Amino acid sequence: MRKRRDSLSSIVAKDLVERIEAGEYAIGDKLPIEAQLGETYNVSRTVVREAIAHLRSEGLVESRQGVGVFVSGRGGGVLKISPEKTGELAEILEILELRLGVEVEAAGLAAQRRDEESLGKIMKNLDQTADLDAFSQNAREWDFAFHMAIAEATGNSYMPRFMAFIGPVIIPRSQLIHASVPNLTRDYLAKMNDEHRRIAEAIQRQDVLDAREAMRFHLVGSLERYRKLTLA
Structure with a gap:
C-alpha cells in the first residue's frame, strides 16, 4: 500500500x-x-x-x-531533498542532522515565546498521538504537524517557512515503519510519543533549557537508532 x-x-x-x-x-x-x-x-x-x-x-x-x-521557480533550488532517497538510511541520517541544527533552537524559542494559542496547538497535536494504533496509520502527518506547531510557536516567521519548504519528507519514521524495518514497532511509537511529551511539557512550563535538551535528546536518539540500523 x-x-x-x-x-x-x-x-x-x-x-x-x-x-x-x-x-x-x-x-x-x-x-x-x-x-x-x-x-x-x-x-x-x-x-x-x-x-x-x-x-x-x-x-x-x-x-x-x-x-x-x-x-516559486522552475527548479534548481539550493536546498534539495530527493523524495526517492528519503527511505535510504544514509539520507535519513543527513536529514536528522539538518533537523538537529534547526529544531533544538526552535524548541527553546517556543518555550520562551509561546502563547496560549500556540501551546494549545502543540498539545492538541501531542494528544492525537496518544492512540498508538491511529498514530501508526498517520505517523508522518501527525509527527510533522507536532514539529510544525513548535516552529510556529517560536514567533520567528522563518521557522515554519523553513519547515514547510522541506515538508513532511523530513520525517523518516513512517517510511521505515511501512518498510517493515525490524524493531520499529508499537514500542518504538510509544517511545517517540514519550519524547514528544517531554518536549511539549517543557514548552508548556516555559523551561527554555529543558525544551532544548528534550528536543536534542529526541533527535540525537533517533540518529543513534538509525545508525544502529546501518550496522545491522
Whole structure:
C-alpha cells in the first residue's frame, strides 16, 4: 500500500513539474487546492499533499499559510531533498542532522515565546498521538504537524517557512515503519510519543533549557537508532 501511494504521488508530482516547466503554471501562480487536484488526478488528498511536498523540496513551489501553494521557480533550488532517497538510511541520517541544527533552537524559542494559542496547538497535536494504533496509520502527518506547531510557536516567521519548504519528507519514521524495518514497532511509537511529551511539557512550563535538551535528546536518539540500523 505504501509503495502504491508513493507511486501515485510521484506520478502527480511529475505531471505538475511538466506543467510548471511548460508555463501552464507560471511563477507566482497559485496551484489548485488539494480537493481540485485530487479530482483532476483521481487520487486522495494525502497523495496530493505528498506530491506537493516533493515539489516543495525541489524548490518549485512554496506554501503560504492560510493562502495556498504558489509556483516559486522552475527548479534548481539550493536546498534539495530527493523524495526517492528519503527511505535510504544514509539520507535519513543527513536529514536528522539538518533537523538537529534547526529544531533544538526552535524548541527553546517556543518555550520562551509561546502563547496560549500556540501551546494549545502543540498539545492538541501531542494528544492525537496518544492512540498508538491511529498514530501508526498517520505517523508522518501527525509527527510533522507536532514539529510544525513548535516552529510556529517560536514567533520567528522563518521557522515554519523553513519547515514547510522541506515538508513532511523530513520525517523518516513512517517510511521505515511501512518498510517493515525490524524493531520499529508499537514500542518504538510509544517511545517517540514519550519524547514528544517531554518536549511539549517543557514548552508548556516555559523551561527554555529543558525544551532544548528534550528536543536534542529526541533527535540525537533517533540518529543513534538509525545508525544502529546501518550496522545491522
